[in-house]
Amino acid sequence: MNGFVLGGTRSGVGKTVATLAVLRALEASERTVQPAKVGPDFIDPSHHEAVAGRPSRTLDLWLQGEDGLRRNYRRGEGDVCVVEGVMGLYDGDASSTAMVAAALDLPVVLVVDAKAGMESVAATALGFRQYAERAGRDVDVAGVIAQRAHGGRHEAGIRDALPEELTYLGRIPPTDELEIPDRHLGLHMGEESPIDADALDAAAEHLRVERLLELARAPTAPDAGGASAASSGTGRERTEKRVAVARDEAFCFYYPATIERLRERAEIVTFAPTDGDDLPDCDGVYLPGGYPELHAPTLAESPALDRLAERSADGLPILGECGGLIALSESLTTTDGERHAMAGALPADVQMHDRYRALDHVELEAKSNTLTAVSGATLRGHEFHYSSADVDADARFAFDVVRGDGIDEGRDGLTEHRTLGTYCHVHPESGAFDAFVDSL
Template identity: 65%
Template sequence: MKGLVLGGVSSGVGKTVATLATIQALSDAGREVQPAKAGPDFIDPSHHEAVAGRPSRTLDLWLCGADGLRRNYARAGLADGARAGTATEPSTPTPDICVVEGVMGLYDGDASSSAMVAAELDLPVVLVVDAKAGMESVAATALGFREYAAEIGRDIDVAGIIAQRAHGGRHERGVREALPDDLEFFGRIPPNEALEIPDRHLGLEMGSESALPRAALREAAETLETDRLLAAAREPTAPERERVDPTAVDATIAVASDRAFCFRYPATIERLRDRADLVTFSPVAGDPVPDCDGVYLPGGYPELHAAALESAGTLAELGARASEGLPVFGECGGLMAMSQSLTTTGEDDAEREPGTGTTHEMAGILPADVTMHDRYQSLDHVELEAIDDTLTARAGETIRGHEFHYSSATVDSDARFAFETVRGSGIDGDHDGLVAYHSLGTYAHVHPESGAFDRFLEFAAGTRE
């Protein structure tokens, strides 16, 4: 599967809109497009899926490692049935081109920048440049980004640009003609207020909530040059070692899936489904906890639905089941839901007026009380070392992940932690992972390439036995 990386000159330059317009343009040209995201984000991929009609892959060097990155890309190039290892008819055709949205500016990020991902996969970079107030300067910026790769000794192929917020006519011609011959002009994204995605804490609103109008997206797609994009795309570097799929385990895993628990990587769901039986349930809707051997609570926005979560009854039932020994693994928003209480700011609570935040009871599994803040409390790639055997790692093992949260947790004096933080803030600056019964809640999100979910499955199956 050939691919391209859309890298930006900075954060906020319009990479997501340019990526969505590119997906739309290639789809309209008859191509089956696989979206992907460099970096650990969950929100931008939800917009990719709304346009492409298939889940967006996570390509993060820190989370996956080099071979894991390549395997994840290669796995994305399979039809749904082949990814699941089944002989069933796939629900979507095999993709033939991958569009990877970058993270921040092209070279920004010491753990997994867009440039690192592009270099590891040997994919060309299409640079998204804000052209609203420039022409020759746009070309100079693109040339500087290409030459900088040589200065730092990185093999980054900046193939050309997409001019964001560029008008047609003289403006477009000025940008196009200023580019050197070896930098392609792949088209422009015209200024259009309809192409602005609303945002909130943690980033943009989800694609299921605020998808861009298809008419505006198609209008932007028409100004992109799909033939040039397709000609520039190329096949990535293959993984050195193919993944050996672990054997199935005799376990059923229940995954919370609704507006409060919506941050999960496609590869995570694939791994759980490949090795065990998987069922979903909605704590917001008050679904009963399924008959299962383990529960996964992904991240998301429990603070936006705290009143509903408190009154629905599912979390209270989950707390009772956990106290009886049911393994529950929660990440970030999942940790918040597993706590004793969650105090909102009001601005983040869909049930209340701004400035009137309140405290809601949660599942009561973990000895912590969580409070939301107006400013983010942590944002980083993390590395954790297991203190003792736990739900996602054995003693002494390290796992890598990512944390981004606006909440903080005040823990009881007798709280037990699962991990020491080698990198990152965790819960108290030095530790992450609260442990109670057979359950674990972390601020870190992890990818299945870390091995954490395999350990979780084996633990759940062992508990069943």
């Protein structure tokens, strides 16, 4: 599947809107499009899915490694893959957009803010291309989309100023209807605040679809002899186990690859704690991250949380990541000072804050055997949260933090019975979810 990467000159330049317009333009040309996202983000992919009608693939070198990155790309389906970058093209020490584009050998379409520029847009784009050459980076900046550009003389000035080696690929017109509301952790989710379809269609009309398709190319294939962490080792066959996965507005941060891998290994049954669902009969539970703080009163009354506490005490394997950790704690206090009881399966009280408390790629080392790793093994993931956890003095932790912050003083993986809660989100390429199924 051919593809290309949409990289930005900086954060906030409008990569997501440009990506959605490109998805719309390609679909209007009757191409089947596979969206993807550089980095560990959950929110931008929800907007991709709302427009493209299929889950967006996560592409992150830190979480997946080069071969894992390439495998996840190849699991996508469609005529062309559109990859949205993260931050500015070269920003990020663990998995920048440039690193991912180079690992896949995909061309980069640079999104440049043209609100107050014409020839300067060309100069900026040329600088990004020449920076790769000077720094010895194998990054092919091949074209430009002008964000917030008017038509007529403005567009012509940008197009005519571009050197031959940079293809003009169209513009995104300036309009308030193309803005996505934001909040802590980023934008609103795609289902909450979808961009006006008519505005998106209007923007798509200004993109040069055939030129985009001419630029797209097939990525580097994964090593045929290499085995992914998710498929290597013993005990990886299909089981008869049943895993309950929370999926609703409070628990909406999960990678499509995680659900895919769990389905390959076990039967999956979903439940929605915010809709009043009880915990289904199961052999294990996965609580992904999300926004429990926005649904704290509802969760406090949820029969599923009461059942989680009971089943945790009985030794049921339960894994909670970030928002899942919060739901498994004793209580959650929101920024307005309201305290709400949570499941009480883990000895911690969580407090929400107005500013984020951690944001980084993470590496954990298992102190002993636990649900997602054997003793001494390392897991790579990421953390991004606005909460902190006040843990009991005798709390036990499964991981030491090699990189990142964790829950408490360089420790992550709060554990009680066979319940494990982390601030760290991991990808199935880490092998964590295979280990989880094997532990059931």
